[in-house]
Amino acid sequence: MLNSAANALRTLEYLVDCNxxxxxxxxRHLGVTVGTAHRLVMTLVEVEFAEQNLDTRRYRPSSKLLTxxxxxxxxxxxxxRIHLHLVELMQTVRETVHLGVLDDQLVIFVDKATSEQPFTxxxxxxxxxxxxxxxxxxxxxxxxxxxxxxxxxxxxxxxxFDVPTPPLKQxxxxxxxxxxxxxxxxxxxxxPGIYSVSAPVRGESGSxxxxxxxxxxxxxxxxxxxxxQSEVRRCAERITEELHQLGLNHVR
Numbered sequence: 001m002l003n004s005a006a007n008a009l010r011t012l013e014y015l016v017d018c019n020x021x022x023x024x025x026x027x028r029h030l031g032v033t034v035g036t037a038h039r040l041v042m043t044l045v046e047v048e049f050a051e052q053n054l055d056t057r058r059y060r061p062s063s064k065l066l067t068x069x070x071x072x073x074x075x076x077x078x079x080x081r082i083h084l085h086l087v088e089l090m091q092t093v094r095e096t097v098h099l100g101v102l103d104d105q106l107v108i109f110v111d112k113a114t115s116e117q118p119f120t121x122x123x124x125x126x127x128x129x130x131x132x133x134x135x136x137x138x139x140x141x142x143x144x145x146x147x148x149x150x151x152x153x154x155x156x157x158x159x160x161f162d163v164p165t166p167p168l169k170q171x172x173x174x175x176x177x178x179x180x181x182x183x184x185x186x187x188x189x190x191x192p193g194i195y196s197v198s199a200p201v202r203g204e205s206g207s208x209x210x211x212x213x214x215x216x217x218x219x220x221x222x223x224x225x226x227x228x229q230s231e232v233r234r235c236a237e238r239i240t241e242e243l244h245q246l247g248l249n250h251v252r
Contacts, residue, residue, distance in 0.1 A: 007030055007032065011041055021060075022057070022059070026040065049062055079111065086212070089232070089235040093227065094115055095117065096113070096216070097113045097212065099112070099201075101210045101251065106137075107211075109123050109126065111251075112125055117216075117220070121188075121216075128159070129190055132156060132166050132189070133190050134189070134190065136184070136196065136198040136211045137211075138184040138186075139200050139213075140210075143200050150168060153171060184198045185198075188215060193217055195217070199211065201236050201243070202240045203243050203249035213232070216228070
């Protein structure tokens with residue numbers, strides 16, 4: 001019984017992947033006889049998870065799957081799912097991890113997973129900073145469509161942060177480098193002695209909507225630099241994949 005149920009689910013997954021398939025196709029994919037494949041797909045038809053295209057005589061997923069997917073999306077908390085990825089990253093690298101978004105030309109810290117290491121980074125969720133004050137902000141600014149670098153510099157000055165504002169040309173070079181590398185790395189201007197690396201998170205539309213950042217004292221960062229770069233990229237990609245599966249363009 002368990003094997004039949006598993007094969008029925010594999011059949012459904014195959015139909016979703018290829019959109020339509022004949023009984024012979026299903027049999028070859030599952031490695032079962034045509035008769036078994038026919039019984040499996042008919043089981044799906046009976047419970048209304050699949051239907052037959054009367055023009056091609058092939059089978060395809062039914063609209064019932066879409067209804068179920070929409071119901072699941074309405075019940076899923078993206079922030080809770082994303083937080084699990086941040087915690088997993090923190091446990092892997094044993095350093096503090098932040099998630100940030102752009103809001104009115106500033107970077108806003110919307111979530112974090114705090115390491116228990118000595119000299120950890122404590123930034124309150126909801127805090128804001130100029131984008132040029134942290135690699136996470138540089139990532140968000142670099143991938144913001146049609147953004148004017150001058151507007152980011154002006155926003156930081158107007159908000160009155162006690163952070164040095166870089167010259168425009170330097171800031172533009174930094175954004176260009178981030179777009180080329182796909183990550184940002186450097187000093188956190190708001191916390192002396194702290195170094196960070198950040199990678200972009202993309203929503204279902206493909207646009208960058210958030211960034212993940214690992215922060216650590218320089219004394220610990222240097223020897224682990226390559227691993228931290230790799231892990232922050234991997235975490236950002238996993239969150240991106242999660243958002244694509246949920247069909248979302250936001251992280252909160």
